[in-house]
Amino acid sequence: MTLPTDRSSRWTAGMATRRSVLGDTYVDAASARTTPFDEGFQTFITEGAWGSVWSRPGLTRRERSMITIALLAALGHDEEVAMHVRATRNTGASAEDVAETLMHVAVYAGVPAANRAYKIAKEVYAEARTDGDAQGENHG
Structure with missing residues (x-):
């Protein structure tokens, strides 16, 4: 570049x-x-x-991470959801935070959007565990 x-x-x-x-x-x-x-x-x-x-200033990276995941999930941007779930290892958002965020997606954007995002998050956390990522151990 x-x-x-x-x-x-x-x-x-x-x-x-x-x-x-x-x-x-x-x-x-x-x-x-x-x-x-x-x-x-x-x-x-x-x-x-x-x-x-x-x-x-005003929001923590953890909070921004959760908001971003919710918006991306609601809009069906699967690759970006996966990228930002991976980024939670750097933002401080836990797997529990992501799960709660996706519950909000289910209520406000629909169960199919949340269902797809839960699937993506589970795959990311499983991938992290397979790769031996210490955060992956804490994510699922």
Whole structure:
């Protein structure tokens, strides 16, 4: 990825937050896949989502994580649900937090959306246990 040399403070804060939440491995891989076609979009995500919203005071990363999972589950964005369930190892949201979040999804967005998200979360936690992830031991 060819990044602009005049990075904004929002981009810098966003990248730090993105790395803290998603992990260096994920962010490095996403950055390596960036092309000139989607470079502007990646900058937008880094500045907007990570540098503006996730970096704001007022909510903890745990709370933001739970809200994000609920919204993604409600909208049926399965890959993003999985990514953010994986990120709970960095945000402090426990498996119990995720389960409670998905109960809210069931009530406010529908049982099918919650059912799909529970399935995804269970797969992520099982994968973490298989990989020997200490957090996976605590997630399911």
